[in-house]
Amino acid sequence: MSLSSLVMVGVNHKTTPVEIREKLAFSQGKIEESLERITEIPEVIEHIIVSTCNRVEIYARVEEIDLGIKRLKEFICTSHELSLTELESYFYSHHSNQMVEHLFKVSSSLDSMVVGEPQILGQVKDAYENARTLNATGSVLNQLFEKAFNVAKRVREETGIAENAVSISYAAVELARKIFDDLENHTVMLIGTGEMAEIAAKHLISYGVKTVYVVSRTYERAAGLAKTLNGCALAFDELEKEMHRADIVITSTGAPRFIIDKEMVERVIETRKYNPMFFIDIAVPRDIAPEVNTLEDIYLYDIDDLQAVVAANLKEREKEAENALDIVTNEVSKFTDWMGTLDAVPTIVEIRNRAERIRIAEINKTIKKMEHLSEEDIINIEYLTTSIINKILHKPTVNLKKRVLSKDGRDFLHSIRQLFHLDD
Amino acid sequence: MEQLAYNISLSSYFAASLGYFLFLIYRKHPVSIFSRCAVALGVISQTIFMAIRSGQTGHGPYTNSFEVAFFCSWMIVVSYFFAELRYKIKDLGAFVIPLAFLILLYSFFLAQEGNQQDTGQIKIWMTLHRSLSIVGYAAFSMAFVAGVMYLIQENQLKNKKLGIMYFRMPSLELLDKFNFTVITLGFPLFTLGFMTGTLANSKIKDAIFSWDIVKTWPLVLCWLVYGLIFFGRLLKGWRGKKAAQGAILGFISVILTFVLHV
Structure with a gap:
């Protein structure tokens, strides 16, 4: 029953190119059968298979470390009719404390391609549930995985690892949420029907925005996009007249020069009684004159600004990851x-x-x-x-x-x- | 016992200020728990201190400058509890608690003795005047903190230099709402405090306009500034950056009032 009987073997996005990973992955349909086949390996006492697009890993408790690791590697290869000698170099394995630490890192999304992404925890939970229903796990792995989920929860609650957006359209949403409190009572206006603008609008809607206006030079295109977003299309010459309704304006037209200038925004903000506005200019060449940002209570971000925000967010996540590692180390020693x-x-x-x-x-x-x-x-x-x-x-x-x-x-x-x- | 409670509260707020500041920067969870405990300890010992003292003087804890400063810092911390409960601004403590600490520290340099003893009707009016005003001051302090946080966040968003504060501060709209809510609460209470004070004064001096100019003008100024902020918002829609700047300006008049009037 000792700690040194815990092992894991696997491949992930860091060690193995996708061509190999996809060959080694256990598809959803194959997992149950594979879990049952591992039960037949005499050296293995308990086991769980985690298979996602970025990693294929088996966690187990075995009679003897080296032999156990070897058996599991062989199992992964033979299940896919591949030879271990060719693939040996892609595999990594951990045992005892390191195995516990690795699992805690995986479940807390510290080992993910995009640190802090939320899917992995659910995937590990599913893997655990699969194994448990088939009685592939026992008291030790049950404890270990339950603990791993707690650690992931602690990491999410106590660090900001999952807080900052790492894509341009999400960064725009996050900026909107730093300006406006809850997006529910706020209105978005899309000017132009570019794809990025559409994605950003969809994110905003998923965060609660209810009212969407779409403006385009060709009314039909505006109407088409308005329909998918459950919004309302406006004619292009209504742009200035209606802009005061919008708290967030996203532009993505193909216009060769600015379609919104400082004077226009000055008039609009007066109509709005100086309620703040957030302009997101995703178009290249830009649609909004940069001087607009000099107006009080107006925030203008162009594509480069958003890219800088994403870079800042990634840096922040890395810092948070260090805090998360402290938590993991602490929890590993508690568990061991x-x-x-x-x-x-x-x-x-x-x-x-x-x-x-x-x-x-x-x-x-x-x-x-x-x-x-x-x-x-x-x-x-x-x-x-x-x-x-x-x-x-x-x-x-x-x-x-x-x-x-x-x-x-x-x-x-x-x-x-x-x-x-x-x-x- | 009294002195011990005083010392504990002073050192607790100092420790909590430091803790909140470290949490603001390094985001270590245990530090946040430590700070919360320190604040709780501080506010409990302040409460004990005030209870003992009020028992001795037979008045509420506001019979001299020392007590008023002490009571103010207590009131600020108590309002902070409510504000955090309502607005869930994680780093509010990093701004409020140092302020409460500084006010408490200020009381350290004031004479503890020499109470103004009132009797009869005057006692009732003065009690109302002082407690209402102090609640008002606490609300204005909160508005000040909201204003400072607003300007920090506004500056980050406007200049697109997203530093650590961008990640820590809540949304501008929330800070603006918070600012307005506390002023909406604080201004009428402060006005009532102002009126009851005038009444008490008229009872003492037997004439409504027998004000001591040096003692009174900061109070009038303070009332005018917050009146302007309050009605400017309602009638002219002064919000956002203007409201934040107003709250900071108003707080300067509060400090003046504190030094010259109390």
Whole structure:
């Protein structure tokens, strides 16, 4: 039951090109069958297969590390009718503490291609559920994976790892959310029907924006996009007249020069009683004169600005990842401590069983000799002897659990077993 | 006991200010928990201090400058609890608690003794005047903090230099709402406080306009500034950056009032 029986093998986006990964992946339909086939490998006690587009990994508890790792690698290759000798170099494997750490990193999305992406946790959870329903897991992997989900939750709650957008259209949404509180009561106006603008608008809608206006030089195109976005199309010459309704304006026309200038926005913001506006100019060449940004309560971002925001966000995520690593390290040591105390459990149980056997034997002898004892007396004697044993064994039990975690824990455990004569 | 409670609250707020600041920058979760505990400890010891003192003087904790400063810092921390509950601005503490600490520190340099004892009707009016005004000041302090946070975030968004504060500060709209809410609460209370103070004064001096000019003008100024902010918003739609700047300007008049009037 010791920590050193935990192993994992796998390939991921860092070690292996996609051509190989796709060959090694376990498709959804194949997973159940594969889980059952691993059960047949005698060296493997418990196991879970995690297979996503970026990683194929097997987590397991095995009888013996090296052999276990070898068997699992062989299993991945033979299931896909590939030869291990060719693919050996792509595989990585971890055992004991490193295995726990790797799993915690994976589930917390620290090992992902885009650090902090939210899908991986769900994928690991599904993998675990699959294995559990087929009874492929046991007490140790169950504990380990439940812990991994907790760690992921802690990382998400205590660090900002998943907070900042890493795509241009999401960055635009995030900026909007730094200007406006909740997007629900806010209105978006799309000028031009470019694809990026459409994506940004869809993101905004998913964050609650309810009212969308679409303006285009050709009314039919505006109407078409308005229909997909559940919005309202406007004619191009209504642009200035209606712009005051919009809190967020996204432009993506193919116009060769600016279609919105400072004077126009000045007039619009006056109509709006100086309610802030956010302009997102995704067009190249730009649609909005840059001086617009000098107006109070107006925020103008062009495509380069958005790219800079994405770069800043990525940097911020990396910083947050360091905080997340601290949490992972801390949780790994907590988990391995818990695993370590498991080493002491069989010894403790044996000592207690022995004590209990002796107690019962001695009581039986005594009671036979003392026939005058009432039922109540016997109960009292039972109680007395049990509590003597508990009191005597309490400190040794606590100390044993503690000492087994220290460096010389194994020797200590051995001495205790000798002292109590447990191994004969 | 009294002195001990005072010392504990002063050091707790100092520790919490430091903690919130570190949390603002490094985002280490345990630091945030530490700061919250320190604030809780601080506010409990402040409450104990005020209870003991009020028991001794028979008045609320506002009978001299020292007590008013002390009570103000307590009120600010209490309003901070409500504000955080309502607005869930994670880093509000990094701005509010240092302010509460500074006000408490200011009280450290004021004489603890020498209370103004009022009796009868005057006592009632003065009690109202002082407690209403202090709640008003706490609200204005919150508006000041919201204004500062607004300008920081506004500056980041406008100049597109998204530093650490961009990530930490909430949205401009939320800060603006928060600013307006506290002023909407604070201004009428402060006005009532102003009126009850005038009444109390008229009872003492037996004439409504027998004001001491040096003591009174900062108060009038303060009232005018917040009146302008309040009605400017309602009638002229002064919001956003203007409102934030107004809240900061208003707070300067609060400090003046504090030094000259209290």
